[in-house]
Amino acid sequence: MASIVAVIASTHHPFYYRASTSTGEDRPPFADEWTRKILAFRETLTRANPDVLVMVGSDHFHQLWLDNMPQFLVGKAPVYDANWYNEEREFGLPRMTLKGHEDLSSHILRSGLDAGFDLAFSNELRIDHSITCPIITLRPEADLPIVPIYTNIFAPPLPQPSRFVQLGSALRKIIDEWPPHLRVAVIGTGHLSLELGGPRQFGPHGPDPSFDEKAVSWIANGDLDGCLREVSLDSLHAPGNATHGFMDFMLMMGVAGAGVKADYVDTFDLFHTMEAYFTWYPNGVAA
Amino acid sequence: MSKYLLNKFLFTVDRDPELVERYRADPRGLVEWWESTTANTLLNCHSGEASTWLAFTDEEREALIAHDHVKLFSLGSHPFLTLTLFIAMFERDNTSPLEYQKAYGAALAGFTLPYPDITT
Numbered sequence: 001m002a003s004i005v006a007v008i009a010s011t012h013h014p015f016y017y018r019a020s021t022s023t024g025e026d027r028p029p030f031a032d033e034w035t036r037k038i039l040a041f042r043e044t045l046t047r048a049n050p051d052v053l054v055m056v057g058s059d060h061f062h063q064l065w066l067d068n069m070p071q072f073l074v075g076k077a078p079v080y081d082a083n084w085y086n087e088e089r090e091f092g093l094p095r096m097t098l099k100g101h102e103d104l105s106s107h108i109l110r111s112g113l114d115a116g117f118d119l120a121f122s123n124e125l126r127i128d129h130s131i132t133c134p135i136i137t138l139r140p141e142a143d144l145p146i147v148p149i150y151t152n153i154f155a156p157p158l159p160q161p162s163r164f165v166q167l168g169s170a171l172r173k174i175i176d177e178w179p180p181h182l183r184v185a186v187i188g189t190g191h192l193s194l195e196l197g198g199p200r201q202f203g204p205h206g207p208d209p210s211f212d213e214k215a216v217s218w219i220a221n222g223d224l225d226g227c228l229r230e231v232s233l234d235s236l237h238a239p240g241n242a243t244h245g246f247m248d249f250m251l252m253m254g255v256a257g258a259g260v261k262a263d264y265v266d267t268f269d270l271f272h273t274m275e276a277y278f279t280w281y282p283n284g285v286a287a
Numbered sequence: 288m289s290k291y292l293l294n295k296f297l298f299t300v301d302r303d304p305e306l307v308e309r310y311r312a313d314p315r316g317l318v319e320w321w322e323s324t325t326a327n328t329l330l331n332c333h334s335g336e337a338s339t340w341l342a343f344t345d346e347e348r349e350a351l352i353a354h355d356h357v358k359l360f361s362l363g364s365h366p367f368l369t370l371t372l373f374i375a376m377f378e379r380d381n382t383s384p385l386e387y388q389k390a391y392g393a394a395l396a397g398f399t400l401p402y403p404d405i406t407t
Contacts, residue, residue, distance in 0.1 A: 060367065061298055061365070061367065061368060065298065065330055065331060066291055066294060066295070066407055067329065067331055084302070085302060085304065086301055086302060086371060086375065089304075089375060090371065090374060090375065090378075154367070155365070156405060156406040156407075157406060195392075196366055196367050196370055197356075197360070197365075197366025197367055197368075197369050197370035197391075198360070198366055198392065198395055198398065198402060199392050199393070199395035199396050199397075199398050200392065201370075201388065201391070201392040202385055202388045202389050202392055203392075237400060237401060237402070238400060241366060241402055242367070271385075
């Protein structure tokens with residue numbers, strides 16, 4: 001059977017690539033510390049020595065559109081082109097090409113459908129920065145095959161927060177039951193408090209530092225009960241109008257398991273939004 | 288009111304570099320051209336098929352023509368789409384980092400929770 005060697009939850013900040021690669025006057029003052037934190041976070045994946053990556057993210061109105069919007073979608077393709085013109089334009093992100101792992105995609109689709117999740121699929125999916133940002137931060141070689149899983153945290157009506165947790169728990173079981181003896185890392189990205197296109201955007205910190213503090217504690221301690229008690233589709237408007245991306249963190253808490261503390265936790269208080277990085281080792285810390 | 292059609296405009300213009308420039312330089316011309324040629328295009332479909340019923344209200348059309356992101360916010364257009372396209376058009380005029388992004392937020396300071404509903 002496959003083994004899940006690492007579960008990783010992270011913010012996906014599209015400014016990291018440009019900040020970390022800029023030099024001289026163009027290099028922002030926070031770039032060095034940010035890079036140090038990312039290199040330490042990257043090591044938590046590297047030491048797990050994965051063979052394949054399951055990548056949870058959310059399309060930002062690139063390929064998925066309101067005329068045909070899936071709630072949960074699994075990519076099933078041999079290759080994924082990545083990043084889009086408007087991400088090159090705004091963030092300076094490079095075009096990338098990632099290999100797919102169709103056998104694991106098929107397994108997740110079949111098992112997920114049989115477990116009661118009506119998963120959509122795509123045989124030609126161009127992925128965006130919700131998945132390429134963690135490739136850039138955690139596996140810049142971009143050499144491992146992936147299975148992308150998109151969630152709708154963006155275009156209401158959205159699934160309930162509890163549904164994200166349930167899907168995460170199901171994914172844990174589904175991947176554990178995948179027959180090949182391969183090492184799988186599950187990596188998902190979301191947001192803490194975040195405002196995009198509203199009055200609270202681009203402040204000196206994230207729009208709601210007190211929410212961020214609570215959210216980091218929920219994730220770090222695997223406190224799904226506390227999190228589900230306080231978080232609803234309505235409540236997530238208060239910390240910032242794009243905070244529904246936190247539900248992808250809740251999905252990853254479902255993968256990690258209720259009550260399971262993260263083995264690695266780090267945060268970085270930036271302008272506009274707080275960065276947060278978590279790693280769990282379900283089979284113990286890698287040697 | 289058609290939040291969907293406002294979003295469709297923002298989405299399709301944002302993804303096309305030529306349309307971004309036309310919208311910046313000639314908003315009335317671009318909005319009227321888009322509504323007459325593209326509003327009813329089925330995006331995820333074979334070419335040659337189209338819808339028959341999509342049109343802006345006068346208020347929506349004028350908000351787009353005026354580059355009025357505050358009005359678009361109040362109409363419930365998706366704030367990510369509006370922000371992304373407007374950054375593409377106007378960030379280039381910045382004289383300091385994030386100048387346009389901060390001004391964009393400040394112009395929305397009159398809004399308190401709950402914000403206009405963006406559900407389509």
